[in-house]
Amino acid sequence: MLKIVHMWVNGNEVELAVDPRESLVETLREKLNLTSVKKGCGVGECGACTVLIDGVAVDTCLYLTMWADGKHILTTEGLKGPNGELNPIQQAFIDEAAVQCGFCTPGLIMTAVEIVGTGRKYTRTELRKLIAGHLCRCTGYENILNAIEKVAGIDS
Amino acid sequence: MFDIEHYFEAKSVEEAVRLLSEHEDAEIICGGTDVLVKLRDGKGAGGSLVSIHEIPSLRGVRVLPDATLEIGPATCFTDLTNHPLIQKYLPYLGEAVDTVGGPQVRNQGTIGGNICNGATSADSAATMQTLNAVVVLVGPGGVRRVPVTEFYTGPGRTVRQHDEVCRAFEIKPEDYVGFTGCYMKYGKRAAMEIATLGCCVRVRLDDACSRIEETRIGYGVAAPTPIRCRNTEAALAGKSVEDESIYELIGTSVLDEVNPRSSWRASREFRLQLISELAKRALKEAIRRSLNHEAPGAAVPGEERR
Ligand SMILES: Cc1cc2nc3c(=O)[nH]c(=O)nc-3n(C[C@H](O)[C@H](O)[C@H](O)COP(=O)(O)OP(=O)(O)OC[C@H]3O[C@@H](n4cnc5c(N)ncnc54)[C@H](O)[C@@H]3O)c2cc1C
Numbered sequence A: 001m002l003k004i005v006h007m008w009v010n011g012n013e014v015e016l017a018v019d020p021r022e023s024l025v026e027t028l029r030e031k032l033n034l035t036s037v038k039k040g041c042g043v044g045e046c047g048a049c050t051v052l053i054d055g056v057a058v059d060t061c062l063y064l065t066m067w068a069d070g071k072h073i074l075t076t077e078g079l080k081g082p083n084g085e086l087n088p089i090q091q092a093f094i095d096e097a098a099v100q101c102g103f104c105t106p107g108l109i110m111t112a113v114e115i116v117g118t119g120r121k122y123t124r125t126e127l128r129k130l131i132a133g134h135l136c137r138c139t140g141y142e143n144i145l146n147a148i149e150k151v152a153g154i155d156s
Numbered sequence B: 001m002f003d004i005e006h007y008f009e010a011k012s013v014e015e016a017v018r019l020l021s022e023h024e025d026a027e028i029i030c031g032g033t034d035v036l037v038k039l040r041d042g043k044g045a046g047g048s049l050v051s052i053h054e055i056p057s058l059r060g061v062r063v064l065p066d067a068t069l070e071i072g073p074a075t076c077f078t079d080l081t082n083h084p085l086i087q088k089y090l091p092y093l094g095e096a097v098d099t100v101g102g103p104q105v106r107n108q109g110t111i112g113g114n115i116c117n118g119a120t121s122a123d124s125a126a127t128m129q130t131l132n133a134v135v136v137l138v139g140p141g142g143v144r145r146v147p148v149t150e151f152y153t154g155p156g157r158t159v160r161q162h163d164e165v166c167r168a169f170e171i172k173p174e175d176y177v178g179f180t181g182c183y184m185k186y187g188k189r190a191a192m193e194i195a196t197l198g199c200c201v202r203v204r205l206d207d208a209c210s211r212i213e214e215t216r217i218g219y220g221v222a223a224p225t226p227i228r229c230r231n232t233e234a235a236l237a238g239k240s241v242e243d244e245s246i247y248e249l250i251g252t253s254v255l256d257e258v259n260p261r262s263s264w265r266a267s268r269e270f271r272l273q274l275i276s277e278l279a280k281r282a283l284k285e286a287i288r289r290s291l292n293h294e295a296p297g298a299a300v301p302g303e304e305r306r
């Protein structure tokens, strides 16, 4: 039986009929075509499916779409500026060569956006802990940390 | 798509209890970080879910008039660690749940799920044991209160009936005022790792900060369920904090009160070594925190005595 869910996705009001068995990653990818949200492990281990829900980073593979009713969802697609500009975090990922295959990138960028959103500055040790919910099988994390440090690091 | 038959969204605890009574096959889902992972694995597949995810009254931390702390079971780990009342009165509980998984899991996983899943490896379990936390259960017949020290019946099993919802955890002033504590987790990695062993030691010193008045020792993964080590607690009472033999005492005495198993994560022998070593280190740190005047709740809420 389908149920109606009303939410805001990347600033747009969306009303959808969803199956209560759906996870948010499925709804975002398959119904809303937001394919920046990756489905990796499906069990909360890799962070590839991370989006911000009311400003908080959540693994959408472990989140029922029913719970998103009335909430604000932000994915990497929603970071684009009015004239197509990149978000400072996205630019930092490019400048620091923090992307190889790119599968982990949108999830890490959303966690970085959450980190920047706190308005605080962080040490590298703190940033390591804050990105511990993401697996990257390509970069070895150093360039990713360099990128996030550029925007949210204590010396930035 | 998760393999479930029906999904029910409860708007209140009472509605959740009614839905559970009406549907034999239904299980509670709160943060879903255990339930949905199990469903992916085929466990509980074809059953139904009663969601308590959208019941705001189940979240947060409050001080009751008699200074009892009340923790809402649907409070996620991040909110617990950051809550001003937890930082002030139970910082070691905030510290313990800050070791769970990674940031996104801590944003979603709840303390209610962590205790109600019955796991001995749950990172809040050792600390909740030392706090004598009371589990407030609401069922069709009304409310009952079960001390967390009597809550577990075996690995993954608790006294909670199928149609009972945990509405709160209560922590009485005599179980937290004047105590410091420390939780130590051993895992193979620093993050995203289930505890190979978890140990919480809490102490309350006398007014001169020279003797131990009370010690509480709790473990996860040292037995099939979370446990306390009451004989060792009693043996430490009255000891001087300068007496270096207390570390040998705790490290040896706890071994008579535990029953760890071998698993693919670690052998029984290695766990015994961890049980001994972590207790020493956690006791040392708890005492250091007391001497450093970090004793949280040295004054009862609303009545600053020191
Ligand atoms: C990647 C990953 C890493 C993890 N790492 C750790 C870790 O390091 N340490 C750790 O301790 N755990 C870890 N976990 C397990 C999990 O996150 C915790 O056990 C969490 O506390 C579960 O809470 P939840 O709200 O998500 O539970 P749910 O999955 O919603 O529920 C868990 C169980 O409790 C019951 N339940 C939940 N709330 C109530 C209630 N109010 N009343 C009665 N019954 C209730 C449910 O019916 C179910 O049986 C990890 C999980 C994942 C996915």
Ligand code: FES
Binding pocket: A038, A039, A040, A041, A042, A043, A044, A045, A046, A047, A048, A049, A050, A059, A060, A061, A062
């Ligand atoms: S796909 Fe969600 S955490 Fe891996």
Ligand code: FES
Binding pocket: A098, A099, A100, A101, A102, A103, A104, A105, A135, A136, A137, A138, A139
């Ligand atoms: S860039 Fe390939 S997984 Fe991170």
